[in-house]
Amino acid sequence: MDKSIIISESVKAYFSSHASLAAIGRKVKKLKVFEPIEQKVKIAQKMVKYSPSEKLLDGFITLLSGAQGMVEVNKRLKADTGLQRAFGRTGCAEQSVVQDTLDACTAENVTQMHQAMEVIFRRNSQTYRHDYQLNWQVLDTDMTGRPCGRKAKFASKGYFAKQRNRRGRQEGYVIGTWYEEIVVERIFDGKTQLNKALRPLIEASEQVLEMDERKRQRTILRIDSGGGSVEDINWMLERGYQVQAKDYSGVRAKTLAESVTDWVTDPCDSGRQIGWVTVETDLYCRPVKRIAVRCHKKNGHWGYGLIISTLAPKDVLLLTGGYEQEVDDPTAVLLAYVNFYDERGGGVEIEIKEDKQGLGTTKRNKRRFEAQQVLVQLEVLAHNVLIWARKWLASHCPKIARLGIKRLVRDVFQMDGYLVFDQTLDLLQVMLNRADPLANELSVGLAPLLAREQVAITLGET
Structure with missing residues (x-):
């Protein structure tokens, strides 16, 4: 259900079952995490409404939302306009179209995907920035x-x-x-x-x-x-x-x-x-x-x-x-x-166990080997983004800092609420459901994380 409230001509609020994930999506968008994939992975597929990289992004967001298969794109993302917009999307491709894009991948696209993942990892990971002299x-x-x-x-x-x-x-x-x-x-x-x-x-x-x-x-x-x-x-x-x-x-x-x-x-x-x-x-x-x-x-x-x-x-x-x-x-x-x-x-x-339980990695299989290889890299990115998100929140959210992938996906980033956007589709406010047991702590962590983006984090009733 795409439930929305028009607050004024310039501001609109959307109900989202993944309002907390949308807040992380705003940070991911700000950091341009997905940009190397957009720049490097060139899938030879005719563009009708959305580009191949946009459809890969739809698949990636769907994985973060806890989907066990790409068939859930329509249920989890296409029906959630607020979540789409938080990640910088103005719409969502049909699940079958996302599947077709994966199936269109070639060995060259797999190499391009690996190169893009290298760039993403070097930009954002702690492992790459490890101090070898210290430890x-x-x-x-x-x-x-x-x-x-x-x-x-x-x-x-x-x-x-x-x-x-x-x-x-x-x-x-x-x-x-x-x-x-x-x-x-x-x-x-x-x-x-x-x-x-x-x-x-x-x-x-x-x-x-x-x-x-x-x-x-x-x-x-x-x-x-x-x-x-x-x-x-x-x-x-x-x-x-x-x-x-x-x-x-x-x-x-x-x-x-x-x-x-x-x-x-x-x-x-x-x-x-x-x-x-x-x-x-x-x-x-x-x-x-x-x-x-x-x-x-x-x-x-x-x-x-x-x-x-x-x-x-x-x-x-x-x-x-x-x-x-x-x-x-x-x-x-x-x-x-x-x-x-x-x-x-x-x-x-x-x-490995956390990926199987939290991201359902054993549930998604493509017949074409190249499609499976690209899908696996999207799963890797989902895993790492969840780990990075936990680190972003750790200093203000001690309970969340101890959680694994499964509970991050299930408990932290499936928190419902309202997402408020302006006319330019820029996120202005995230209102989390105060009845959620993790809402108080998460709001404390999200507030400083999104302060520079001028996104307000509040608690309310949904």
Whole structure:
């Protein structure tokens, strides 16, 4: 329902079920976040009413509004005139037309989209502006399955958690861990795993972050066993990175575990023991430390893993919240190495899970591979904009600062209210529903955020 109130000849108010998102849209518009896509992505499609870039923007706004599929464009955006105008749109394309634009994308458009995303990330991200001299940069890399229909291009049988004989594609992520931003996300065929995707993902990240030798030396790559082969680890070491990884070979892990003389029980998990590998190795081009880890399996036998690290004990202690003085405590150092690897579960794995729950990334699949690649980049942009919006609000909104992607989409940016515009379609006022439990706090955060744009934030009844 497009409910509007004409306040005067020059001012008009629209009811919006996403009034809070519209306020963020005003900031996104001010920062020209979407501008690189408009300038670089040239889709060869006849323009009838809206340009291809405008239709991509419609799709992007729809993702931010919590849509599980592009079919919801009409429901969530086309029916919400105020939300459209807050993002700088004077109308909205039909959902089928947005789908057609994605389907019209070519391999050249995918390259253009990647270039545009690089520009957007460099302009707005914290990961790109990280102070390498002050602290380590940590990049987590992982893969996740994206099930889809058998007719989709490059859909094949592969590993999909808890789904046997499923077809789909695989997504590779590189996360700027300290800032929860997606640096790079790429999509592959269903059989590709991290052992094949690691190098292109890291190389793409180097390009986005404009990494030179100095930056690589201050960057830690944290990777699970899929990227833990001797060849892959040596490739990363030769490029100057610090590495915290799990060995690819389970057989080698079990063999080397036999050299452990003292097993230490993990104080946080009585079923897990860790110990130093005492056998020397010349497999790697730089010195590494190796820690064997064993856990009880369901059949009562031990399962083994091997953690490989280039970090100094002092560094890994500080990274895990320990103290430099503990460097002489072998147990504390041992636990720090294992805990730092475990923390990847709170990094890349959490971000993947949040995207699936909050942005519904597994719900949208295009048959054409190029269309899927462009759609994935819109999802990446939606993720990062939500992270940036949370940062913009953090200093005045402590509750909101602790929320993940799902609750940002569901609870914070689906707050209804009225949006007041002048004749030039410039946003003048956002009136949030005071009955919403987060309205008071959000209004306090939005007021200084939009003060320079002279947008008033008020509370009222809707």
